[in-house]
Amino acid sequence: MAESVVLDKSKFNVKLNLLAIRIPRELCNSISHILNGFMLNKPRVKPIVEDSASEKSRLILLSENLLKADLSEVPDQNRNALRALCNYEVVPYSLTLGYSYWCADHILKQILPSGHIVHLNITEELLPYKYIIARVIYDKNQPRIKTVVNKVGTIKNEFRVPSFEVLAGTDNMVTEVKQYGAIFKLDYSLVYWNSRLEHEHIRLVSLFKPGEIICDMFAGIGPFAIPAAQKGCFVFANDLNPDSVHFLRINAKVNKVEDNIMAYNMDARAFMRHLMTLPESMPNTELQLTDMACISVEDPSGKGPSEEWSGDTKHVPACEITSKRSHGGSSSKVQHTTAKRRPEREDDNDDNDGFSIESNQRDGNFKKKFKGFKWTTPRSWERVDHVVMNLPAAAFEFLDVLKGLLQRRYWKGSLPFIHCYFFMRSNETTESKLKDVEATLNSIILDPYFHRVRDVAPNKAMFCLSFRLPTSSFLEDLEFKDAPKLF
Template sequence: MSRDIHHKSHLDTSPPQYNGPLYPLDKDAFRKSIPILAVRVPASQTATVLNSDLTRRYLVGIPKVRPVVRNPSDPDGDRLVLLNITSQAEIPPEPLEFLKSKTNGFTDYVLNLDYDYWTASEILQVILPEDLREGAPVGFATTGHVAHMNLNDEYLPYKKTIGQVFLDKNKLIKTIVNKLDNIDTQFRVFDMEVLAGEPNFVVEHHESDCRFTFDFSKVYWNSRLHTEHDRIVSLLKPGEVLADVFAGVGPFAIPAAKNKTCAVLANDLNPESAKYLSKNVQDNDVSDLVRVSCQDGRAFIRDAFQQIYDMPFPPYTGPKISKTLARKLQKQAKKASESVPVASNSDSPPSRRTIDHFVMNLPDTAILFLDAFKDVITSQEVKDAYEGKMPLVHCHCFTRELEQISAEVDIKKRVEEKLGHTPEEYSIVHVRSVAPNKEMYCVSFRLLPEILFA
């Protein structure tokens, strides 16, 4: 075995020290020239040189730098294979002999790196004060073309620079914002400051094969809840009816309708959320399955049972199909009806006039709305409709209890205090850690007649 097995590149590809202005950055100061050795290789021999065990460890091996380039002095001639060394003396005899036999000799090459080469984190490590480098921001959350950060106070003096660096390094991002501490307690909307890019907050976001459009500065959206959105929708059976009490712009409602053919009553108190929810219903072609309202959550719960009974959704007839296929089937059905007697209405599936699931994704206060279910059903005909098929409630909440068992005790106690009863089929799932000493859970349970029926 050759003695070069442990050879490692000693090339210094770190960004140069920076002493220029912090805003705007002098990007020309981030230029670095690294002299290296290259070999002139006939095009037919490049694969042989690149794949040889003798030479592979001597290839340049630097991220974002191609090991094979055209020869600047002879673009149509030999290719240059770049090495991670600066002289032939660093190559042991066996690999050196191999290279001499397969190539047309060595040549000096200058590897030029600039601002575009280094990552945002690498740039920040040379422009920020030394005492701030260790905890410097390394990423952000994205919603459509907007990247949102939560900068700690000590980084605020450098916020514009940080924003610009991350904008430069992420070509799909058009706007960088910093969320401020202020929050609209009614609609859960953060104040935000544009750090870099265009002040455009209307985004198009894709999730669960659905397209969502909304103004990120005026509605609540949390991309970190994608898994929870999918989990809740996975609990729904095709054709069921979902009542989404705090629907936002539709992260539960739209996939439930589009992917599960569920009928949905979708409500949000924020007029901006209701506006974009209506747009998303139309854009995802589920207008026949989703009804949008803009009410207080408690009023929505009070109205929902009677409303859907009086105005039921059409019967569930199977998975949603494309408009083209639907027209084709309609034509076939019309042609068949001319020669086949029409089936009796008694064979048709029933209209959907009861609710199977409620989802309540307002973790800060959703439990406080549970008392709206108490004695909510007053008419006998609606009572009869729910006999033997009580709805399931999926209620998101926060708890300060860090241990799962203690958290479950805390959540159950608060739920039962609001309902006045102990519901059935409890299930409590941990969703995410929101902050130190603050955990998000989803408690699911089945309502009881003694809760719903007056």
């Protein structure tokens, strides 16, 4: 588990090499008038200090702009007045401005990563002042800060994306965030992002091992998927929000892990069923198809094969993916339910629409569209090591998809760990939450682990429940108990 950032106070030390004038202490008031405008002028720093060499003298600190010991940079009139008053001595003086000197704003600016958006959660009693608050923040931090927004209402939409009002600056919500060595590009108005969860992202990913297969049901723009891929895991990443998937694709490329991530834009249940559905439609042909996957897409509209799905990170349309055995056997269907499609972006037009291959079979001619889905991609119906369910407001509702999802005759190795996030109020207990999970799966959970992530309200906390999926969740599929494996 990654450690928290440690505050090194010595990093804020600023050393000033100054000139000082040694004078009799009783003349401090008179000489300070003569040197007015030429003494050190810094907030909370006194320009007249005690002299360690003598109790009878004091040191007047001169401005950083005065560099010559002969005081030739001071007007003759002031120097003559100083000479007429007393004998003085110009000496070097070193002053260090440490952590205690700097205000919080200065410290935080030095520590925190750069960004142009300020996100406010203004309480109801301060709403009449919201534009004033935003204007002060904007004025005092520009040009670094370009946009100040306030969260409006509660999150109610299906994508769990907050609504914002722009209080000051430009309406530009496209930004970039850096976490644990990864870069995340996003549009803050279209996708969900919470920087407070950085340490939780690191904690969970620290449990993954290189070479493991991760299934992220609510992946967002990739806060779990990207670092997991960077660690050497392979990630099946899904999100219902098409904009989240769009930025997930971008972030995978920016962080150079696109070969370790397959992104989907589907309903989470359909996504899980799709991953566990065998592609039994591999045809028997003379062509070498071992490096590609073949998926037949039936379009209810009758307009022909869909071009939207591929082994890359394409939008999956609301259609049925049908897999049929090559000898005319039964077929299985997975209904893909997706959100309303967003307008196409220029960078969505990838040159990855596949190609057509025609061949003859005993059953007749076939024509299918092939995509760049390499068989080096893990077979998800055989093995998944971790399933991440990061949708605290509703993840429990999706646990039912795990019941009877895996087919025992194809599964290899241990059952996956499930990491399910949820909210818990002060009048609830982990025991009651565990009972809810066991009731949904109709199984006893062994060795459950509850991790308290953070408090989100006075009486509400976010937790992560981790457990290994019970063996009773297997689909026994007794009808095909002795059927040979297809691959």
